[in-house]
Amino acid sequence: MSPEIPFGDLRREYQALGAMLDGAIKRVLESGWFILGSETSAFEEEWARYLGAKHAIGVGNGTDAIRIALEACGVRPGDEVVTTPLTAVPTVTAVCMLGAVPRFADVSPSTGLIDPSALSRVVSRGTRAIVPVHLYGNMCDMPAIMEIARGIGAAVVEDCAQAHGATYGAAKAGTFGLAGCYSFYPSKNLGAYGDGGAVVCDNDEVASRCRMLRNYGQRARYEHLAAGVNSRLDEIQAAILRAKLPYLDQWNARRTAIARCYDAAISGDSVRPLARSDGGVCHLYVLACRDRAGLQAHLAARGIATQVHYPRPVHLQPAFAWLGLSPGSYPVAEELADSVLSLPMHPFLREDEVTQVAEALAEYCQRNR
Incomplete structure (x- = not known):
């Protein structure tokens, strides 16, 4: 479904x-x-x-x-x-x-x-x-x-x-x-x-x-x-x-407004939004999660789709094994690849949908302080 x-x-x-x-x-x-x-x-x-x-x-x-x-x-x-x-x-x-x-x-x-x-x-x-x-x-x-x-x-x-x-x-x-x-x-x-x-x-x-x-x-x-x-x-x-x-600037402004709604829902230390640069355009809204699978399951149970950007850093992809790099080569990238989760983010999300995502995120944060 x-x-x-x-x-x-x-x-x-x-x-x-x-x-x-x-x-x-x-x-x-x-x-x-x-x-x-x-x-x-x-x-x-x-x-x-x-x-x-x-x-x-x-x-x-x-x-x-x-x-x-x-x-x-x-x-x-x-x-x-x-x-x-x-x-x-x-x-x-x-x-x-x-x-x-x-x-x-x-x-x-x-x-x-x-x-x-x-x-x-x-x-x-x-x-x-x-x-x-x-x-x-x-x-x-x-x-x-x-x-x-x-x-x-x-x-x-x-x-x-x-x-x-x-x-x-x-x-x-x-x-x-x-x-x-x-x-x-x-x-x-x-x-x-x-x-x-x-x-x-x-x-x-x-x-x-x-x-x-x-x-x-x-x-x-x-x-x-x-x-x-x-x-x-x-x-x-x-x-x-x-x-x-x-329409690009208008759409980017809408993305930023959605991101701020998600930001306001977060409390505790179970998740944190990756810091956004001044002048950023919120192509994706990405969280670093203590328990990615847990948050993903919580949101899925409430009808909210998520994705991971990206689950494996490039140096650990089989296609680039010839570079001879192993786990631990780039520890920060590897840690983020294990923890990031992206929430729905596009300018045509309705207000009720943004609210539904934010409320589900707030509920998760409250339960997992």
């Missing part, structure tokens, strides 16, 4: 915006142009303007965005790229797609974000790039990370897949490093109705290389300067994203 309150429900978004989205799709179908056309160009301009970046380059998905950005920034096979072990595997998949070698720096116990002090101990003059992940909608300490990168001459490529609209000070995610990478997977704060992604940057040369690499390495038709890949944001997805973009 489906839970009363599912973890996410994209049908509600379509019910709210259906006529507009139908019109956007119809516009593309009637144009007869489906790849690298006017919708993609317009979205690239609008997304860059929203972020305060000079360039946005639409690609097929967020994983390709990181892979293409790394190559455009000079990363080559065998180069070392440092990132976090507490992330979705695609962050590291992108590094490996390029033939580069991932290394990890542990995370902060309060936020789950890459810890600059741990990062400074891991990087070296041999580090070609650093990929900070703005996890759960919260931004990493970018000034500290940029200082570390400058000290060793490494490029910074931000993974912004969960941080659409997030800010650090006055600057948005993706605008600190040499490039920023976005995913528009349907469940993101700004999501397509299929896969999609983008690289954003201010550097003209990096932008030019990204545009070339996404399209078989072509500078002009049938003139290939690199092997490249086939990774292009299609016109239908671009049109959908254009329709949704004006």
Whole structure:
């Protein structure tokens, strides 16, 4: 039986915006142009303007965005790229797609974000790039990370897949490093109705290389300067994203309001919300739990779905056994992977549903002080 309150429900978004989205799709179908056309160009301009970046380059998905950005920034096979072990595997998949070698720096116990002090101990003059992940909608300490990168001459490529609209000070995610990478997977704060992604940057040369690499390495038709890949944001997805973009700030504000309701329900020490950065956008609402299975069962019994982001850090995934890392290599990330639990979080949750989740959470906290 489906839970009363599912973890996410994209049908509600379509019910709210259906006529507009139908019109956007119809516009593309009637144009007869489906790849690298006017919708993609317009979205690239609008997304860059929203972020305060000079360039946005639409690609097929967020994983390709990181892979293409790394190559455009000079990363080559065998180069070392440092990132976090507490992330979705695609962050590291992108590094490996390029033939580069991932290394990890542990995370902060309060936020789950890459810890600059741990990062400074891991990087070296041999580090070609650093990929900070703005996890759960919260931004990493970018000034500290940029200082570390400058000290060793490494490029910074931000993974912004969960941080659409997030800010650090006055600057948005993706605008600190040499490039920023976005995913528009349907469940993101700004999501397509299929896969999609983008690289954003201010550097003209990096932008030019990204545009070339996404399209078989072509500078002009049938003139290939690199092997490249086939990774292009299609016109239908671009049109959908254009329709949704004006609502992003409103949706992010709603997420923040929901998070505050959940915060107010917590007491005692059986659970704690991971600290959110100023300017965060609450892509996920994540708790660190003394007894994750107990809280998950308590909520499930009350019809509330939950998920775990993420149950196993990347370095302990079988796919990366070749790195030779064992349990205990990154103890903070491993401890969080054993304890985190995500509650329902999307802007179309009804007030009664938010109240139901908050009351169930409060009840659990009272029983497990």
